Amino acid sequence: MDELYCSGCGAKIQTLDRHAPGFMTEKVLTEADQKKLLCQRCFRIRNYSDVISVSVSNDDYLNVINQISKENALIVKIVDIFDFSGSFVPAIKRITGNRDVILVCNKMDLLPKNVKYDKILGWVKSMLANEGFSVLDSILISAKFGNYFDELMELIYKHKGNRNVYLVGSTNVGKSKIINQILRRYFGREADVVTVSSAPGTTIGMVGFPLKDGTMIFDTPGVINKHQYTHYLTRPSYKLTVPKKEIKPLVFQLNEGQTLFFGGLARLDIISGETGDRINVVTYFANTVNVHRTKTERADELYDTKLYTLLTPPFNEDEKVPKWIFHDFKIRDNLKYDIVFSGLGFVTLRGPFYIKAYAPFVVGVYIRQAII
Ligand SMILES: Nc1nc2c(ncn2[C@@H]2O[C@H](COP(=O)(O)OP(=O)(O)OP(=O)(O)O)[C@@H](O)[C@H]2O)c(=O)[nH]1
Ligand SMILES: [Mg+2]
CATH class of the missing domain: 3.40.50.300 (P-loop containing nucleotide triphosphate hydrolases)
Known part of the structure; x- marks a missing residue:
């Protein structure tokens, strides 16, 4: 076969392995216009929004x-x-x-x-x-x-x-x-x-x-x-974690000893705010991620009992959320910062503060100068 390529994804067309990129059946290939070949995966994505994962390293x-x-x-x-x-x-x-x-x-x-x-x-x-x-x-x-x-x-x-x-x-x-x-x-x-x-x-x-x-x-x-959460979630949950529309920020006034959960995907604990005052936290996550406030002392129990029901996404017990780790952030000045949960969202807060941010170890968590 001449080297033919899929016009949708650029994969080399092949008829042998339906799990590898560029697969078409012999029959479809012989009947198709060779200038506009579409592999089976592209055809399915376009017509059924059905993504077949192929293995490409x-x-x-x-x-x-x-x-x-x-x-x-x-x-x-x-x-x-x-x-x-x-x-x-x-x-x-x-x-x-x-x-x-x-x-x-x-x-x-x-x-x-x-x-x-x-x-x-x-x-x-x-x-x-x-x-x-x-x-x-x-x-x-x-x-x-x-x-x-x-x-x-x-x-x-x-x-x-x-x-x-x-x-x-x-x-x-x-x-x-x-x-x-x-x-x-x-x-x-x-x-x-x-x-x-x-x-x-x-x-x-x-x-x-x-x-x-x-x-x-x-x-x-x-x-x-590598920091994308996709590998661990089923497609329906993943779709609800990735923002598609304009994000509606949520504003919370939090005290020391309070926690925010971002679905069952990430968590933020306020250890201390500005000289013990309330601290304003603005959250930027997909509107379909359920942001939930609780007391830090109750947070672990809530996660154990309410993951998949109140803390969503994820929705499905088959979704093995990888082990969480936390990251400490201590800020002494009074500038505005974002704590970013890579690929999931971010929260904005003004220093000084001392917080703990939790997410699965695969998710990059970092602090930056506030974008907004
Ligand atoms: N809200 C929003 N979504 C976008 C925009 N551009 C792309 N997307 C969405 O982002 C997702 C990825 O888009 P693609 O164009 O397939 O991304 P890509 O960079 O080509 O991805 P790969 O081919 O996997 O490397 C799709 O769900 C798009 O609809 C945009 O400007 N705004
Ligand atoms: Mg692309």
Whole structure:
């Protein structure tokens, strides 16, 4: 068989192993238009929102991506603004090297609407400075609503010269959705061209499209973000932990000795607040995560008895929540900070404070200057 590729996910087409990427039955393959082949997995995602997990290792992803390092390309690095550090994945430095990079923060629509664009952009720039990562330009967009796409295309054409353009980033940041928006808005394609899904690891190989000047723009597979909770939850629970719509922040006034649970996924204990006063805590989680307040002395018992019923998601006893660990954060100044539960959400509070943040050991928990 000639080398054929799925037009939805870029996987090499094969007819032998239905659990490996790019599978099609012989019958469907012989009847299909060879220029628009869609593997069985892409077909199912599109028609039944049914994601079949295929086994592709992180190394396989990196091998595909390493092809880019052979070329002097313009890199468009995509991050999820809701999970900036979690989706920043340092491994991407291996790909970007010294190449020219434009940073695109996607999913702006998840942040509350009253948040100012310039304020977030300023925050992004300070995060980049902290990471020691230099870029030609940064921009915030929403691939869901197509916000700031004219500005994005302007930046791409301004910096690309005669080079190809590669969208890279961790899984699930929206690379494929961005490609579909570009094809729809500027190339008259109506239906989605590449496959988008809420499960990480959707795109398997490179999928390229010609730009107006004859160079190419490529969708690429995502680098796996090991801190993603997905591996431990069933799909229905996972869907309810990942925010899809604008997040409605919740405000709590907490005393020392009080605890917040974020479903059964994470927990925050207030050890002490500003000189014993109440402390304002604003939570930013998917609206479907049940945030519950309790006394810290009752928290362990509540978790043991109410996980899957009051503390949801998760909903299902089959979901083995990995062992929790806690992280201490002690702040003495009076600035605003976020405590981030990577991929799940974050809480904002002003110092001074001493808190404990609990999450399964697989989830990155860290403190940063407040985004909002
Ligand atoms: N709210 C919101 N969701 C988005 C946006 N862009 C993408 N998504 C959602 O994020 C999920 C992942 O999108 P994809 O485009 O498949 O992400 P990807 O980066 O291509 O992921 P991989 O192919 O796994 O590397 C899907 O559920 C999308 O609908 C956005 O701007 N806003
Ligand atoms: Mg993709």
